[in-house]
Amino acid sequence: NAGVTQTPKFQVLKTGQSMTLQCAQDMNHNSMYWYRQDPGMGLRLIYYSASEGTTDKGEVPNGYNVSRLNKREFSLRLESAAPSQTSVYFCASGRVGSNYGYTFGSGTRLTVV
Amino acid sequence: GNSVTQMEGPVTLSEEAFLTINCTYTATGYPSLFWYVQYPGEGLQLLLKATKADDKGSNKGFEATYRKETTSFHLEKGSVQVSDSAVYFCALSLTAGGTSYGKLTFGQGTILTVHP
Numbered sequence: 001n002a003g004v005t006q007t008p009k010f011q012v013l014k015t016g017q018s019m020t021l022q023c024a025q026d027m028n029h030n031s032m033y034w035y036r037q038d039p040g041m042g043l044r045l046i047y048y049s050a051s052e053g054t055t056d057k058g059e060v061p062n063g064y065n066v067s068r069l070n071k072r073e074f075s076l077r078l079e080s081a082a083p084s085q086t087s088v089y090f091c092a093s094g095r096v097g098s099n100y101g102y103t104f105g106s107g108t109r110l111t112v113v
Numbered sequence: 114g115n116s117v118t119q120m121e122g123p124v125t126l127s128e129e130a131f132l133t134i135n136c137t138y139t140a141t142g143y144p145s146l147f148w149y150v151q152y153p154g155e156g157l158q159l160l161l162k163a164t165k166a167d168d169k170g171s172n173k174g175f176e177a178t179y180r181k182e183t184t185s186f187h188l189e190k191g192s193v194q195v196s197d198s199a200v201y202f203c204a205l206s207l208t209a210g211g212t213s214y215g216k217l218t219f220g221q222g223t224i225l226t227v228h229p
Contacts, residue, residue: 004156033216042117042202042219043157058216090156101147102217104156 002026006091006105013081013112021076021108023091031094032074033102034058034066036087043090049074081112115140117203119220126227132190134223136177136203139184144205146170146179146186147217151200160188160201193227200224 004025013019025032030051035043045058049068063085065077074093078085088109092102120135138144145164149157161170166181177188186203203220 035219040221042221043217044219045216048216092157101149101159101162102157104158106154106156 004091004093004103004105006089006108008108009106010109011111013078013110015082015112017081018077018079019081020078021089021091021110022073023075023105024073025091025093025103026072027093027103028071029093029095029103030071032068033092033094034064034074034076035090035092036060037090037107038087046076046089078110081110083112086110086112115144115205115207115218117205117218117220119201119203119223121223123224123226126193126225128195128227128229129192130227132188132193132197132225134188134201134203134225136186136188136220137184138186138203138205140205140207142207143181144207146177147204147206148175148177148186148188149202149204149219151202151222153199157202193225195227195229198225198227 007022033048034046037043044060047066049055052071055066067075088107090107091105094102116139118137147162148160150160151157161172163170163179169178175190177186200222202222204217206217
């Protein structure tokens, strides 16, 4: 089925470990986004990529890096995980243009101990 | 800056009750407005949208009207079902510097539980 695929679905890390969250979309969307969801805080934008080859910081970029590998794939990397990064991470993609909504992946639940 | 404020939850209703979830926004410009729904264990799904003042978005019995004068986009449903139990997010999107990146700003979410 067409959509946004995230891997892994669950992950437990120890403080200081690194990992990469993968995201791929097959809808030929230009824009891709990484959000984190925390209780009572809604979704907060970490990084986004308006098009292949470009990335920009969102509201909460500290402690994260991203790579727009090609038009389909947009990965999020935690270089040195901290307990404050325990969250649910969502990748989304959309067409360029504010009139369109996003398509979201099913999320990655990350726990840092 | 841009922001979205939703009514505090959680909201608990009986089946067939009337639902209102309030949403107000602050934006520099003329945003597009959205409601997303998140069912347990899933990602967010677009429920409805409105792109200009006085537009009404509707889907699955839910409605919301873009009210520029009150900067609001309240979600309503006349008769809720148990299957409507989910988290509902209000969001806005603005163009940026002439290039529409479509970045969404979300409210904090409202948990809705519907009992039989």
